[in-house]
Amino acid sequence: MGALADAAGRPAGGSAAAAAAPGAACATDLSGCAHCGLPVAPALVEADAERQFCCAGCRTVWSVIHEHGLDRYYGLRDDSGARARPARVLGRSYAAFDDPAFLERYARPVPGGLYAIELYLEGVHCAACVWLVERVPRVVPGAVEVRLDIGRSRALATWDPAVVPLSRVAEALDALGYPPHPFRGVKARDMARQADRAMLIRIGVAGALAMNAMGIAFALYGGIRHGMEPEFAALFRWASLLIAIPAVLYPGGVFLRGAWAAIRTRTLHMDVPIAIGLVAAFAASAANTIRGTGSVYFESLTALVFLLLVGRFLQTRQQRGAADATELLSSLAPSTARRIEAGADGTPVVREVPLEALVPGARVEVRAGDTVPADGVVRAGHSELDLSLLTGESRPVGAGPGDAVHAGTVNLSGRLEVEVERAGEETRVGRLMQLVEEHARRRAPIVQLADRISGWFVVAVLVLAAVTGAIWWRIDPDRAVENVVALLIVTCPCALGLATPLAVSASIGRASRIGLLIKGADVIERLARPGRFWLDKTGTLTEGRVALVRTAGDPAALRLAAALEAHSAHPVARAFAGHASGDVAADRGPAAAGTPSLPRAEEVVETRGAGIAGLVAGRRVSVGSLAFLGAPLPAGPLADAVDAALADGLTPLVVSIDRAPAAVAALGDPLRADAPGALERLRAAGWEIGILSGDHPAVVGAVARRLAIAPGLAKGGVRPEEKLRVVAEEAAHGRVAMAGDGVNDAAALAAATVGIGVHGGAEAALAAADVYSARPGVAPLADLVDGARRTMGVIRRNLVFSLLYNLAGVGLAMAGLLDPIGAAILMPLSSLTVTVSSYRARTFDSAAPAREPRP
Numbered sequence: 041m042g043a044l045a046d047a048a049g050r051p052a053g054g055s056a057a058a059a060a061a062p063g064a065a066c067a068t069d070l071s072g073c074a075h076c077g078l079p080v081a082p083a084l085v086e087a088d089a090e091r092q093f094c095c096a097g098c099r100t101v102w103s104v105i106h107e108h109g110l111d112r113y114y115g116l117r118d119d120s121g122a123r124a125r126p127a128r129v130l131g132r133s134y135a136a137f138d139d140p141a142f143l144e145r146y147a148r149p150v151p152g153g154l155y156a157i158e159l160y161l162e163g164v165h166c167a168a169c170v171w172l173v174e175r176v177p178r179v180v181p182g183a184v185e186v187r188l189d190i191g192r193s194r195a196l197a198t199w200d201p202a203v204v205p206l207s208r209v210a211e212a213l214d215a216l217g218y219p220p221h222p223f224r225g226v227k228a229r230d231m232a233r234q235a236d237r238a239m240l241i242r243i244g245v246a247g248a249l250a251m252n253a254m255g256i257a258f259a260l261y262g263g264i265r266h267g268m269e270p271e272f273a274a275l276f277r278w279a280s281l282l283i284a285i286p287a288v289l290y291p292g293g294v295f296l297r298g299a300w301a302a303i304r305t306r307t308l309h310m311d312v313p314i315a316i317g318l319v320a321a322f323a324a325s326a327a328n329t330i331r332g333t334g335s336v337y338f339e340s341l342t343a344l345v346f347l348l349l350v351g352r353f354l355q356t357r358q359q360r361g362a363a364d365a366t367e368l369l370s371s372l373a374p375s376t377a378r379r380i381e382a383g384a385d386g387t388p389v390v391r392e393v394p395l396e397a398l399v400p401g402a403r404v405e406v407r408a409g410d411t412v413p414a415d416g417v418v419r420a421g422h423s424e425l426d427l428s429l430l431t432g433e434s435r436p437v438g439a440g441p442g443d444a445v446h447a448g449t450v451n452l453s454g455r456l457e458v459e460v461e462r463a464g465e466e467t468r469v470g471r472l473m474q475l476v477e478e479h480a481r482r483r484a485p486i487v488q489l490a491d492r493i494s495g496w497f498v499v500a501v502l503v504l505a506a507v508t509g510a511i512w513w514r515i516d517p518d519r520a521v522e523n524v525v526a527l528l529i530v531t532c533p534c535a536l537g538l539a540t541p542l543a544v545s546a547s548i549g550r551a552s553r554i555g556l557l558i559k560g561a562d563v564i565e566r567l568a569r570p571g572r573f574w575l576d577k578t579g580t581l582t583e584g585r586v587a588l589v590r591t592a593g594d595p596a597a598l599r600l601a602a603a604l605e606a607h608s609a610h611p612v613a614r615a616f617a618g619h620a621s622g623d624v625a626a627d628r629g630p631a632a633a634g635t636p637s638l639p640r641a642e643e644v645v646e647t648r649g650a651g652i653a654g655l656v657a658g659r660r661v662s663v664g665s666l667a668f669l670g671a672p673l674p675a676g677p678l679a680d681a682v683d684a685a686l687a688d689g690l691t692p693l694v695v696s697i698d699r700a701p702a703a704v705a706a707l708g709d710p711l712r713a714d715a716p717g718a719l720e721r722l723r724a725a726g727w728e729i730g731i732l733s734g735d736h737p738a739v740v741g742a743v744a745r746r747l748a749i750a751p752g753l754a755k756g757g758v759r760p761e762e763k764l765r766v767v768a769e770e771a772a773h774g775r776v777a778m779a780g781d782g783v784n785d786a787a788a789l790a791a792a793t794v795g796i797g798v799h800g801g802a803e804a805a806l807a808a809a810d811v812y813s814a815r816p817g818v819a820p821l822a823d824l825v826d827g828a829r830r831t832m833g834v835i836r837r838n839l840v841f842s843l844l845y846n847l848a849g850v851g852l853a854m855a856g857l858l859d860p861i862g863a864a865i866l867m868p869l870s871s872l873t874v875t876v877s878s879y880r881a882r883t884f885d886s887a888a889p890a891r892e893p894r895p
Contacts (some may be wrong), residue, residue, distance in 0.1 A: 075102040076126050097129035101217040106207065108179050110172060117168035117303065127217035128163055134210035134220075143206065145466065146222040151541055153644045154184055156198045159220040161213060164193040172216060180204055180212045194284045195220070236353075243349045246291035250342040253283045257339035270332075277329045280338035281354035288322050292345040294352070312498055314348060316505070317528035324521040337522065340859070344529065377413035378405040380457065398463040406456045411448060414463040418443045423454035497846070501531045507852045519856060527853035530863035531846050540835050543878040547831040550884040555799075555814035556824055563810045566794050567828035569727030571775025572822075574767060574788070577733035577756075579781040580798050581818060582709040586612060588619040589690055589710055592681035593703030600656045600707070601663045601695045605637040607654070608646055612693070615707055616663075651693070662696050669694055669701070678704050689742035708739075711746060714819040719747055721822035725829065727777070731755060732763050732788070763788040779821055796821060834881040838874050 074091035075098035085092055093099040107111055111527045136142055146155040161173065173195060177183045182204025190196045195218075199209050213220045256276050262268075288296075295318060298311030318341065325336040380403040383389040390405050398404065398414050405413055408423070422440045426449060439445055445458055447467040505524050512520035533760055548558045558564065578584050589599055598619070605616035641661075644654035653666015666672065666682070673679040673694065678701055684707035685692040693702040717727050730753030733740045740756030743749075755766070764787040770776045771793050778792035781799075789795030789809045797809035799816045813820040849866065852858040858866075 045090055073098050073126070075099070075105075078126060095126050097127040097217065100129045100131075100215055101127040104179065104212075104215045105172070108175075110175055110178070113168050113172045116171055117166060119168075125163075125165065128219060129217060130214055130219045133858050134207040134214070137206040137210050142222070145462075147206065148233075150198060153202065154198050154200055155206070156196060157222070159195045159197055159213070159222065161188070161193050161195050161218040161220055163218045164188065169218070173213070173218060176209065176212050176216070179216070180208050183209045183212070186213075189199045198526060206554075206731075239353050242291040242294065243346065243353060246342065246346040246349050248285060249283050249287040249291075250339070250346045253280055253287070253339040253342040256280050256283070260336075274332060277332075277336055281326055281329050284322060284325070284338040287342040288318055288347050295348065312502070314529065316502070317525040318345070320521055320528075321525045336447045337525070340525075348529075368466075378410075379403070380406070385811065395464060398460050400461055400463075402460045404458050404460060406451045406458055408453050408455065410451050412445050412451060412458065413447060414458070414460045415467045416444070416458040417447050417460075417522050418445060418456050419459050420457040421455050422432055423456050424452045426450040426452055497531075498741055501528065501850075504531075504850055504854070511854075512856065518571055518657055522859055523853055524859045526863040527850060530853055530858060530866050534722070540838070543831060543834045543838055543881070543883075546878040546881065547827060547834070547883040551824070551827060552825065554884055556820060556827070556884065557812040557814065558824075559812075563794055564828045564831050566775065567825055569775060570834040571728070571777065571793065572730060572770055573722055573727040573777045574732045574779070574792070575818075575821075576729050576780035577731055577735050577740055578709060580779055581715050581731065581743060581747070582711055584709060584781070586615045586707055587710045588615050588705050589708045590685075590706050591619075591703060592706075593678055593695070593701075595703075597661075597695045597697050597702035598705065600639065600659065600661045600697065601703070603656045604644065604654050604661050606638060607641055608613060608645045608652055612663075612707060613652075616705070617703075620710035660698050662699075663693055663705075666692075666694060669696060673701055681706070687742070688746075689736070689739035711743065712817050714817045716747060718818035718822040719749075722825060725822075725825050727825065729733045729753065731779075732758050732778070733765060734758055734760075742877055758785055764791055767791045796824070823884065830881070834878060834883060838877055840876060841877065842870065845873075 072078060073094035075093060078093045078094050080094045084094065091102070093102065105111060143155070147155045150156045163169070164173070173188045174186050176186045176197070180199075182200045182202075184198045184200060186195055186197045186209075195213075197206075197209055199206060210220045256279055258270075260273065260276050260280075270741045285616040295311050295314045299315030302312050321337045321341045321344075325341065327337050328336050377393060377395055377398055378390045379388055379393045379398065380388050381662065382682060393438070395413055403419065404416070406423075412425070418439050418441055420441060422438070424438050425437050425445060437455065445456070447463070456755060457568050505527050508527050509520050509524045512523050514785065544564060547564060551558050575581055598616075602619065604614045607613075636834070639657040644652065646652045647664070647668065651662060651668035653664075655661070655663035662669070678694070681704040682692040682694070685704070686851060688706075689710075690706040690708040693705045693707060694701055695705060729747075729749055731740055731744055731749060733756050735756055737756030739755050744751065744754030758766070767776055767788040767888075768791040771791055775793045777794045777796065778788050779796040779798055780789055781797065789797065795809040796811045796813060798813050799820075809825060813824070849863070850860070853863065
């Protein structure tokens with residue numbers, strides 16, 4: 041009501057300060073623009089209009105705000121003290137935003153049939169802008185959510201394409217005075233660099249002023265011991281005051297503005313006690329300088345500003361580095377590329393350049409063993425690529441001229457020349473990292489708890505500071521200010537504020553080094569407490585390939601069968617070839633006919649879906665199902681082996697020599713060697729294990745028996761929709777983790793409390809998951825749970841330490857045993873201790889490599 045009454049009583053957003061804004065035209069209408077409050081040129085004044093506008097943009101924005109009941113914006117803007125500025129409205133149709141190519145490049149699907157896009161917005165300048173931008177869903181039905189990062193002018197817009205096109209959302213943002221542009225990441229980096237440069241300048245100025253103030257203080261201290269004429273003492277005091285004024289207002293203005301913003305928004309944080317300490321020390325010193333008596337603290341004050349700024353800069357850089365998705369991208373793609381250029385004589389030369397130098401149309405060389413640096417098309421050369429990162433394809437895929445390749449994939453053999461189409465953040469892996477960054481913005485409940493503790497802690501510190509000042513004012517007024525300043529500084533809750541985010545960011549970094557990519561801080565907290573853990577079977581608990589699990593009968597017959605199968609490209613043939621060569625991976629493709637270590641096969645005839653037969657070393661050999669043999673097996677060891685294989689969910693094949701059964705080979709998807717031990721670790725952590733698989737229930741049951749999983753928790757023949765239903769229903773009442781690797785698992789992964797995409801998984805599964813394991817096997821899942829529990833232990837340790845440190849600091853300051861300089865030194869030391877505690881903690885520790893070793 042206050043904002044509406046204000047708008048009714050005067051032109052909305054107008055103010056005396058705005059009317060006197062510099063640069064305004066001389067001949068103007070003094071009533072001011074109804075939107076921005078700036079003067080209106082006489083040519084634009086409408087005599088009979090109730091409201092005047094300085095430009096068409098302001099008229100458009102005011103109309104939209106008023107039409108949709110968003111008038112509170114003006115009150116919020118005036119309260120924030122933002123400088124008046126006219127609205128900039130482009131009036132574009134933004135039809136290009138609906139182009140499929142545009143959406144493919146910049147937008148991404150999110151659960152619920154929605155899409156999300158990151159946009160850079162012009163005109164964002166105050167907290168009221170955040171409020172207004174995030175009300176766009178009230179303006180455009182179908183716009184689900186808009187979240188604005190004011191520091192980077194970056195908005196994440198989520199919309200329902202079935203209800204509204206993206207162009208309508210963009211037009212609404214434009215009509216509110218925030219023209220949108222697709223975000224490419226460059227502006228964010230530029231803003232970060234500018235902020236760093238500005239902070240370094242402040243630190244340099246603060247350091248220079250502190251050194252001069254210290255030099256003058258030495259002269260004053262010498263005068264105290266050896267005597268100094270009063271006029272020189274007064275000169276040095278006034279010189280110190282003149283040095284302290286710019287130190288407090290320019291470098292120290294960071295803390296003053298932060299404190300004022302906190303008070304205005306009623307969200308107390310660590311800048312408040314710092315600002316009070318700075319102002320108190322300056323005011324007391326200035327008063328004593330004017331009176332010519334008492335102590336001055338200008339050298340402590342300027343040194344304090346310098347030390348605080350250095351600590352703030354290091355903290356900001358550390359937090360930015362921990363959360364920066366660019367670091368995640370660099371772990372998947374190289375930082376440099378070999379660009380092919382024309383030499384002075386016209387011959388091609390290869391030059392190594394930064395990844396940022398690649399532009400569409402450039403040609404790069406990718407040698408064997410290199411990671412492809414950008415998305416593009418092969419123009420020359422033939423090779424095989426490891427695509428497991430993006431597609432989940434476990435076997436190498438051939439690539440030749442005309443084939444598309446993607447950043448982050450690994451060239452395994454020959455040299456390739458690739459023409460760049462997309463680089464950096466615009467590649468497929470870059471978009472995946474943008475998804476990671478979005479999830480990383482989520483705040484875990486324990487982070488929010490630490491924030492609430494910090495707010496109450498600031499209130500307690502202010503009360504203690506008042507008590508300290510009152511007590512010491514009676515004892516020694518000169519020391520009262522010093523002790524209050526020391527208390528306010530030493531109890532700055534920096535360590536408390538860093539306790540959780542640093543522990544989480546350090547753990548996420550450690551997890552990434554052992555092949556576990558965690559997409560958000562909240563994931564760690566959710567994994568630290570147990571619940572139901574569902575696992576897909578194929579590719580998660582098993583290796584996801586056909587192999588000879590066990591054999592029975594004559595080993596010589598199996599050798600002859602392998603020689604026969606060497607002439608086939610069927611997966612069964614690869615299993616036999618792998619068994620014969622001792623390569624359990626069996627992923628090298630079919631053995632070549634005539635391999636020296638095997639007899640030569642002739643007259644080979646393969647019957648699709650049944651078996652294969654031929655002559656090997658002069659003997660008639662056939663391999664196939666019982667139906668292919670045409671007769672039942674007689675009772676005996678071979679028949680028992682067939683029955684045992686069927687009972688275990690395996691596929692039995694019979695090898696006959698000269699039409700007589702000689703051996704049995706049981707084929708199946710082998711259980712991962714680390715599965716039993718890993719599941720025992722999960723059970724020890726309190727998790728209840730179950731299987732959700734689309735495979736045959738008999739096969740799932742056999743795997744469950746081998747892994748000691750209860751029959752009621754072994755669900756086979758489950759369709760993707762049923763997986764989603766089971767996980768969603770259980771997640772509504774408790775904690776549910778889900779691990780899978782296929783597109784059929786993606787919906788369940790998204791619905792789970794924590795979704796885990798395993799090594800070799802499809803891109804859809806990786807995008808839906810909260811965690812991606814780049815290591816094969818089930819052991820990484822146990823490592824993940826154990827690491828999450830240890831991380832929560834580190835967080836609790838950090839919180840306890842920071843609280844104990846602050847209690848000790850309060851005691852020392854109130855007792856008069858700590859001066860402001862000592863407090864300024866101790867404060868960053870506390871943060872350093874929390875940092876060391878977080879980054880030295882063995883949360884995620886393993887000798888396992890992040891990638892499988894390559895031959």
